[in-house]
Amino acid sequence: MSDSLETPLSKVKRGPNRASYDKELALEIIDAALMCHVGQTKNGQVFVTPTCHWREGDYFYWHAHSKARNVKGPIDEPEKVCINVSLLDGLVLARSAMHHSVNYRSVTLFGVPELVEEKEEKVRQFELFLDKVSPGRWETLRPVSDIEIKATGVVRIKIEEASVKFRGEPPIDDPEDYNWPVWAGVIPLERSWGEAQTDPQQNENYPAANTPDAF
């Protein structure tokens, strides 16, 4: 059993039988997904912003234009944001409408974003991000410029207050419904990387980039 991420805030109120606070499991789901949804408020109004994330150790990172809402916000007014990372894994088709569900993996994180400001550290984080998106690609790219480093905000939260919810099993019907004459089961959602589409503006032939393990 690894560290627990349970706190009064991260404790799951609904469907606690599908909840976990196991840190290793949370990290695994975070790494398996490319995108997350960041929730925060501005003048009392909630906003949800989809963005790509990466992780190093116990920290969850995302980036945006230095002036974007989900980077600038935390400087204006420290707020505990809520971030959800979800992967839909399949449809769960039961014998009654009520017991239909989906199989999924989901992590909900809470934390006050910290801005990463030190230049070398920002560049190191860009490299880790690129490495997640396309392993080995960083070294082959035109190096980053000072202007680009300044223009890109990097923020992180420590992964210490979170919950995991997951479902990965056949439908669970009411006992008296198992003989209802209809197919029941799971239809898995499959993800894969398709054929690389070379930029039409590219004249030379180079081997296509590596694809990530995350989706």
Added chain:
Amino acid sequence: MSDSLETPLSKVKRGPNRASYDKELALEIIDAALMCHVGQTKNGQVFVTPTCHWREGDYFYWHAHSKARNVKGPIDEPEKVCINVSLLDGLVLARSAMHHSVNYRSVTLFGVPELVEEKEEKVRQFELFLDKVSPGRWETLRPVSDIEIKATGVVRIKIEEASVKFRGEPPIDDPEDYNWPVWAGVIPLERSWGEAQTDPQQNENYPAANTPDAF
């Protein structure tokens, strides 16, 4: 040009060149996705909850246990929630780290949730939901019971305040980088429904359920 969903709140501040307020486009993206992320606050803390959604006409629907956070909340204190629907379509791999991106379709909606309370209307909405998840399945299921109808909350917002953001093109590099010796282009993310996994507790053979057009 269809109706515009632009309001001061839904107006996109960052990357307005990728923004649209076209209602038809928003509806198309909403229908293409099975899952959304609902953002709302409770006692000043923001929460982001992934859930499945469906649509009828100008209304965006979701459901949850009658006592769940994203159904009960709106009754306690009317709040304009923010809902994001996103589909990741591919990796955009440029010649510099800075111009890496993703292709995606995304809709951000705002609205005060209304609870659907009338029994027949709730059942009609369950049917529309099932029809999205597995066309034609509703009629084959064990009919819903009164207890199930009571236990399932249905909420909706009118689709009238929203923005669309999308990207669906090759990388756009700085002009001087186009000869940098590295592959650049798009790697599309492909989704498909895998082989149906029959419930191990099923003894009879029935044809597997239909799969949805949404992912």
